[in-house]
Amino acid sequence: MDGVTLPPVEWRGRAGLAALVETLGEARFVGGSVRDALLDTPAADIDLATPLPPQAVIDRLKAAGIRAVPTGIEHGTVTAVLESGPVEVTTLRRDVSTDGRRATVAFTDDWQEDAARRDFTINALYADPRTGRIFDYFTGLDDLAVRRVRFIGDPLQRIAEDHLRILRFFRFLARFGDTPDPAGLDACTARARDLMALSRERIADELLKLLVARDAVRVAGLMIERGIFAPVLPEVASADRLSALSDAEAAAAIPPDPIRRLGALLPQDAQLAEQVGARLKLSNIQRKRLVATAMPHPSSAPEALAYRLGAQTAIDILLLAGRSADAAQVSTWAVPRLPIGGGALVAKGLAKGPDVARALREIEDRWLADGFPEGNRLDDIVAAVLAQALRAQR
Numbered sequence: 001m002d003g004v005t006l007p008p009v010e011w012r013g014r015a016g017l018a019a020l021v022e023t024l025g026e027a028r029f030v031g032g033s034v035r036d037a038l039l040d041t042p043a044a045d046i047d048l049a050t051p052l053p054p055q056a057v058i059d060r061l062k063a064a065g066i067r068a069v070p071t072g073i074e075h076g077t078v079t080a081v082l083e084s085g086p087v088e089v090t091t092l093r094r095d096v097s098t099d100g101r102r103a104t105v106a107f108t109d110d111w112q113e114d115a116a117r118r119d120f121t122i123n124a125l126y127a128d129p130r131t132g133r134i135f136d137y138f139t140g141l142d143d144l145a146v147r148r149v150r151f152i153g154d155p156l157q158r159i160a161e162d163h164l165r166i167l168r169f170f171r172f173l174a175r176f177g178d179t180p181d182p183a184g185l186d187a188c189t190a191r192a193r194d195l196m197a198l199s200r201e202r203i204a205d206e207l208l209k210l211l212v213a214r215d216a217v218r219v220a221g222l223m224i225e226r227g228i229f230a231p232v233l234p235e236v237a238s239a240d241r242l243s244a245l246s247d248a249e250a251a252a253a254i255p256p257d258p259i260r261r262l263g264a265l266l267p268q269d270a271q272l273a274e275q276v277g278a279r280l281k282l283s284n285i286q287r288k289r290l291v292a293t294a295m296p297h298p299s300s301a302p303e304a305l306a307y308r309l310g311a312q313t314a315i316d317i318l319l320l321a322g323r324s325a326d327a328a329q330v331s332t333w334a335v336p337r338l339p340i341g342g343g344a345l346v347a348k349g350l351a352k353g354p355d356v357a358r359a360l361r362e363i364e365d366r367w368l369a370d371g372f373p374e375g376n377r378l379d380d381i382v383a384a385v386l387a388q389a390l391r392a393q394r
Helices: 017-024 032-038 054-063 111-116 140-145 155-161 165-175 182-190 192-197 200-211 216-226 240-252 258-265 270-279 284-292 302-309 311-320 324-331 342-347 354-369 375-393
Strands: 028-030 047-050 067-072 077-082 085-091 093-098 103-107 125-127 134-136
Touching: 017 047, 017 054, 017 077, 017 085, 028 032, 032 125, 032 140, 054 067, 054 077, 054 085, 067 085, 093 111, 125 140, 134 140, 155 165, 155 182, 165 182, 165 192, 165 200, 165 216, 182 192, 182 216, 200 216, 200 258, 216 240, 240 258, 240 311, 240 324, 258 284, 258 311, 270 284, 284 311, 302 311, 302 324, 302 354, 311 324, 342 354, 342 375, 354 375
Parallel strands: 047 085
Antiparallel strands: 028 047, 028 125, 067 077, 077 085, 093 103, 125 134
């Protein structure tokens, strides 16, 4: 595929980017931004590679008045802060040693050496910022053309260098791939237990990205079939709920959500969901949502569910229950607040104390059951509950 050039995508015109390239002198776009431009999909980040040593990068940026942040200086990465957003600039590298979790690197001026340490051929594409010329050292363009995710070199060696590449293989397969590279798939299967050596935070980060990719359902099924989840998430035994959830999300026109989809992969067991959330070191909010996905399918009205649990949790539960229309309804509904407080009841003669809280709960229950009325109907509810509470105080 000689003569391929980078298309004139929007991000190439970002404010300050041309000046950054001129400041660096020799530099190339690399990785995801190049891959995504060739696939005509939006790029999340822009990365530049350069043979300049990290300190020289910092010196040039400062001389040009560009803010330089040494975000990963030990690995050669400096972030250039442009008016249009950050751009990571990384010195060409080669691996000196690896242990499956981290690498010790040395800097180089050899572009192919830098490409050789990357994970997949489709991530080792470089582009000249001025001409758009693509540099492809490992036939990544051919793999991109047929949407094949393939390790650079020996898959087993690449996994030994960084065990997270097992999950990255499947994430990229779910996002870009149509057919897995057989050698890569077999290597991931053989080395699945290597995932146990990784921090649970890294596993969670990669898994949650995977679950919202375009082909997540099929790939999750393949991972179950190949035993990939077993070492770190043995609870995952079927993708059937995930498949049903994906259909429900599509029917409701609601974007996929990683926590909701993780819940769909797990059995409906709240205690187990809590254990998985803790194991993956999810945030408290994420863990609470994950546990909610294990709730029995409700019969409540969608608005009542959203009021009691919050819109996001209600949407999760409704979609998992196959109630797409109800979920769509909640997604565009502004959850109201109870339009009366305890102070108003005290002003109407109710003595301060637990009676106020009980009366408010009763008003809320009736208001909710009646469809959140306003005006006269709300006044009637308040008057009836207040009269009952005042009688009880006598």
